[in-house]
Amino acid sequence: MNNNRHLQVSETYFSINNYINSDFVSSDLEEDILSSSILFLPLVDFRESGRPLFHNGTSDFYNFCKKSTDEKVDICIDDDKYEEIALCCADYNFGDFLIIGQLALNIFTSILSSYIYDRIVNKRLQTKNGEPTDQSFISTKSYLAPPTVRFEINVKDSIGKKSKKFSYEGPASEVSEVMEQIKQIWNE
Amino acid sequence: MNNVDIENLLESLCETNFDYISVLKQLNVKKEQYISLHQESEANLVWVYEQIVKINQGFVEIYNLIKSEKYYDAWCEAERVEIIINSLYRNITNKVENIDFIEHQIRNIQTLYPYTLFASYEAIYKRKKCSICDQEISIRNQCEHIKGKIYYGRECIHVVSEVKVLGISLVKNPVHKFAVLFPSKKESDSKADNYNYNAVKFLSEIWSSPYMYWDLEIQNKFKSHSDFASLSEADMCPCDSGNFYKECCQQNLQGIRYNHYVILYNNK
Numbered sequence: 001m002n003n004n005r006h007l008q009v010s011e012t013y014f015s016i017n018n019y020i021n022s023d024f025v026s027s028d029l030e031e032d033i034l035s036s037s038i039l040f041l042p043l044v045d046f047r048e049s050g051r052p053l054f055h056n057g058t059s060d061f062y063n064f065c066k067k068s069t070d071e072k073v074d075i076c077i078d079d080d081k082y083e084e085i086a087l088c089c090a091d092y093n094f095g096d097f098l099i100i101g102q103l104a105l106n107i108f109t110s111i112l113s114s115y116i117y118d119r120i121v122n123k124r125l126q127t128k129n130g131e132p133t134d135q136s137f138i139s140t141k142s143y144l145a146p147p148t149v150r151f152e153i154n155v156k157d158s159i160g161k162k163s164k165k166f167s168y169e170g171p172a173s174e175v176s177e178v179m180e181q182i183k184q185i186w187n188e
Numbered sequence: 189m190n191n192v193d194i195e196n197l198l199e200s201l202c203e204t205n206f207d208y209i210s211v212l213k214q215l216n217v218k219k220e221q222y223i224s225l226h227q228e229s230e231a232n233l234v235w236v237y238e239q240i241v242k243i244n245q246g247f248v249e250i251y252n253l254i255k256s257e258k259y260y261d262a263w264c265e266a267e268r269v270e271i272i273i274n275s276l277y278r279n280i281t282n283k284v285e286n287i288d289f290i291e292h293q294i295r296n297i298q299t300l301y302p303y304t305l306f307a308s309y310e311a312i313y314k315r316k317k318c319s320i321c322d323q324e325i326s327i328r329n330q331c332e333h334i335k336g337k338i339y340y341g342r343e344c345i346h347v348v349s350e351v352k353v354l355g356i357s358l359v360k361n362p363v364h365k366f367a368v369l370f371p372s373k374k375e376s377d378s379k380a381d382n383y384n385y386n387a388v389k390f391l392s393e394i395w396s397s398p399y400m401y402w403d404l405e406i407q408n409k410f411k412s413h414s415d416f417a418s419l420s421e422a423d424m425c426p427c428d429s430g431n432f433y434k435e436c437c438q439q440n441l442q443g444i445r446y447n448h449y450v451i452l453y454n455n456k
Contacts, residue, residue, distance in 0.1 A: 059330065090363050
């Protein structure tokens, strides 16, 4: 059951073929991509750019992800076509992912949660019962509000019968709890 | 100069006559010595001391700029200090009380500023290079360096070598806080600053030295609806919630909510 108002869950039919058959993934990457259980997906035609893009910082997280697990991690783009879009609003956009199977989901949610906690959550700000007590948060200044993160995780089981999409846009501090929810909902 | 000498020197960091420029020069010489001896962890430690000095130097500069009524310059300096603080804390695990104090005060200062809207560029970063090894960032063949980490006293940053700017957005929570919008009525007024800095001026009157303790308390107060006689239901609520007036404070018999800032201070 979804208790978090920032998390949207939907049933979805997701096909990796849309990416593999595109002009930004060459045929020699196909085998690696199809055998990976954690896939980074590009934003296609974002801001009507006419090109596949990844959010600024994706290369850092991709690197972190690969070093954090023995699961096969890959990205649906040719090396020479990789570009990032910087939106320069202080929210953290992680983009879209495809995860295959329960094990990969458990691992990926842990990695993403850990990355967000280490790099984004400001642990120096005082909290009480998980809520920030810093007075500047009470003001209406958006630039002083706790950081917001966005990501979309498409999960499929390994035989392709079950598929769900989890979209989150909310406080970075709630991500850890949301990841537990995602795992529970997938298991239902 | 060894690390004990450095720590002794930094004990006077919060004193009025601390010579930031001279100390930073000495630290840089020490760091270069360690680099030439391939002593990476020692060079990185000196980098930490350098950042602590720069943060304090910047904080005193913020104080001086506010006292001189150079409010936008003080705002920009506050952002620079914030960036150094974040950079420092990415590379140390222990807390530094002096730095935590400065970080807290900067947030308080930013709360008092009237800025709400910023220009934020949107761009495609086509090529990036590592500042440590100068290698182009290739998604599947990245260098060993991690962005934000320190290597031989230098922070790894990704330098954008090819970029395409798509446009400008107006945002309330920018990455670049310096990009404040300065609206003006006439084209000839391009450098006009029409913001109301009364809250910052009030702080300036109380704040008698950079490290003087003061803190901020925000109270909810209400203004009568009759003070906003020309406001219609379809207008945005003046409380800055982002909601329409009819869905927000118009429902509240107490009136329209606003933040009342109380500055608590100890003049020691």
